[in-house]
Amino acid sequence: MASALILIDIQRGFDSPVWGARNNPEAEDNAARLLAAWRKASVPICHVRHLSTTPGSPLVGQGAEFMAKVAPERDEPVFEKSVNSAFIGTDLEQHLTHSSIGDVVICGLTTPHCVSTTTRMAANLGFGVRLAHDACASFAGNSDTGWAEGMAALSPQVIHDTAISHLHGEFARAMTTDAILLEGP
Structure with a gap:
């Protein structure tokens, strides 16, 4: 059975400097490679868009x-959300279930937020998850978000690697885009 591809929040707003420094400038190109392979195989694709409610x-x-x-x-479906999980406030779970999808491939922005939350929920809902870690990216944050008292600032790469390490094994198989493409949709 094929896996559905879930592309999370790969939106123009993430080009804004407000997010701070970022890792993995190739994330969108890798996501585009996955998308092209899924389209070629005529396998289900789900786009997720974050519509912020934050002024x-x-x-x-x-x-x-x-x-x-x-x-x-x-006719590729778009699921719009205003929280971190693509499953909250959307009919993504019903769409996948109705389409007899048991496995998903997840990629997108940002690794420790919407990608992580959606990956955890997908696994908790019983879906098999492959996470394309090189088709995701993290930001360092900005001066407005700051860090908790007594905490040292972390680089975007450390934030990304830490989020992936927390997901791999328990919630997903974290893989490169090339490895996922080798396995196929």
């Missing part, structure tokens, strides 16, 4: 638009 967020208006290289085509 001043870059993820509203034009910032909520998908990046062109991963924008939905034809």
Whole structure:
């Protein structure tokens, strides 16, 4: 049985400098490679868009638009959310279940937030999960978010690697895009 591809929040608003430094500048290109393979195989694809309710967020208006290289085509479903999990407030779970999908491949932005939360929930809901870790990225944050008292600031790469290490094994198989493409949809 094929796996559905879930692309999470790959939106123009994540190009904003408000997010701070970022790791993995190839994340969107890797997500686009997965998307092309899923389209070629005619396997289910699910696009997720974050519509922020936070005043001043870059993820509203034009910032909520998908990046062109991963924008939905034809009848590819779009699930809109305003929280970290793509399963909360959407019919993503019902869509996957109705489509007889038991396994998913997840990629997108950002690794420690919406990608991590959706990955954990997908596994908890009983889906098999492959996580394309090199098709995800993390940010360092900005001066407004700060760090908890007594905590040292972490680099985007450390944040990303830590989030992936917490997911791999228990919630997902963290894999490279190339390894996922080798296994196929």
